[in-house]
Amino acid sequence: MKLGRSTYRFESNVAISDCFTVVGKKEGQGPLSIYFDMVIEDEYAGQKSWELAEGKLLNIAITKLVQRVGENPDNIDLILSGDLLNQLSSSHFAARDLDIPFVGLYGACSTFALSIGLASIFVDGGFAKNVIAATSSHFCSAEKQFRYPLELGCQRPPTSQWTVTGAAAFLIRQEDSLHSPKITHFTVGRILDFGIKDPNNMGAAMAPAAFDTIMRHFSDTKRSFEYYDMIITGDLGYVGRKLLEELFKKEGIKFSTELFDCGILMFDPKTQNTGAGASGCAASACVFGGYLYKLLRERTFERILIVPTGALMSASTVQLGESIPVIAHALAIEMM
């Protein structure tokens, strides 16, 4: 059912039954290293291009997930997937030999929440039993597309973020087990634009979108910071994270819950030279799927609000001098 302007509440034990994460070499050397299901050291993943490599990672995440849960692929009703590449190339490469009905989504780095939120709509509404929500990103394919050829060796400004190479797939279905994290709320963001034009400062562009969606989630659900054990944004990074904190302070909103960010948790800033932190669809998807999902199952945390943000720029609109539209979607994931 719908709550307020933007939030859907799910009451039928819509669960993240299982998930599978695969990451690249650099992510596999970071602080969350031990939590990922698979690390692939070759940035081409045995393929002949970065775009195909990204598709391969996503295909691995989906097929390994299906194998692990022991489900016949014919029983997977639907895949909801998206990525950063023009026309969702990696999602289409990943899905073209899967023979499973497919819905393509675009929400830039907010895609993790978008795909899980829509999967929950299908499951809670009784339309589907087993839905896979998936997403991917790849440092090389993203840099090539959005910024400069890697071969140029351009200097990266300190506000720039490091796109995560990785993919994650989640099986969403009704499950009564007390061990399965439940998706209880999905708050759909709106498109905002605060005039930021620098594709090397996405954190600044996205912070107000995270603020807007968190405030709407609170307003719709009558919850507040106190309700959650953790509120974690997708990939604001160090710059965006600081701005978000300032936005709350400016509005006089006190918070007891620490504000975390997946983009900050992914890499070690001292040794990994990753600028303002991680970004990319796989930032929130792999940090959640690899790390936070396990903390929920162990009940280290019981109530998480995850708010992946998306900077919806394209190389062409940056060249046209257009500002960057942004969005953030939120998922409340709870142990019941």
Place this chain on the structure above:
Amino acid sequence: MKLGRSTYRFESNVAISDCFTVVGKKEGQGPLSIYFDMVIEDEYAGQKSWELAEGKLLNIAITKLVQRVGENPDNIDLILSGDLLNQLSSSHFAARDLDIPFVGLYGACSTFALSIGLASIFVDGGFAKNVIAATSSHFCSAEKQFRYPLELGCQRPPTSQWTVTGAAAFLIRQEDSLHSPKITHFTVGRILDFGIKDPNNMGAAMAPAAFDTIMRHFSDTKRSFEYYDMIITGDLGYVGRKLLEELFKKEGIKFSTELFDCGILMFDPKTQNTGAGASGCAASACVFGGYLYKLLRERTFERILIVPTGALMSASTVQLGESIPVIAHALAIEMM
């Protein structure tokens, strides 16, 4: 509820309550001219780029639709929209001043069916009351992005299709009125790839996807050609339409219903020099919204199966020599 492998049946009078179509000059000179709600002669639509112009058309379609139905924008629960541009630029430009929760979809020219199908899921599932499904395309922004700079004046091969400049928005909600066309079934396609690599022959790439989705729709619903007054594909054009007919003949499937194609209906091949026909998200969306929707309301036709197809190529994957993944989604739209 779900039928078979890929089809969702809606039983709660999910209706296309109203729609608004806006097209460019060339479309306004075509055979369907009198059916569109608005023709904008300026290819820039008063904007400084084609990308912004496409966003403007989409914004007009959505805002005029909301005005015409007399609904307060605050009562629109959700916009589901997508387009052909990298990172859905025109959808984001259109939505950034609307203040309505937004979900971005990518299905290339199949987006019309994808957006209406997902909107129906939200409405039939009781999650939302008023949902807008929308899409757009623009000849100039598409040529620039997918093929060659228009300024080069490249010769177009005879198999090439002409991207429709236009946008359409549809209000999806429960409505008991006998005058409202109802969305009764949504068949979700799967990603296929038949090895076609020519971005100037999308009809050939997409025809097998249309075949696959129509056959799955028949198998899931136990319906056949006889059930429908009209089965109409999105933008196969003359080349793809012929291939689709051959695919049916090859399988020994006889059809009484004439197979139509929105890409063939949009332009006059004798006077408009549009190659193998129209394409683009707006091809099926504007032909349906402008023309077929009225024929349904007048009960000239009572049962239509519309099957928009998408060629999911990107300029980068074409340059990499990759083949074109394709998809088709189907909507059964009926007068009850």
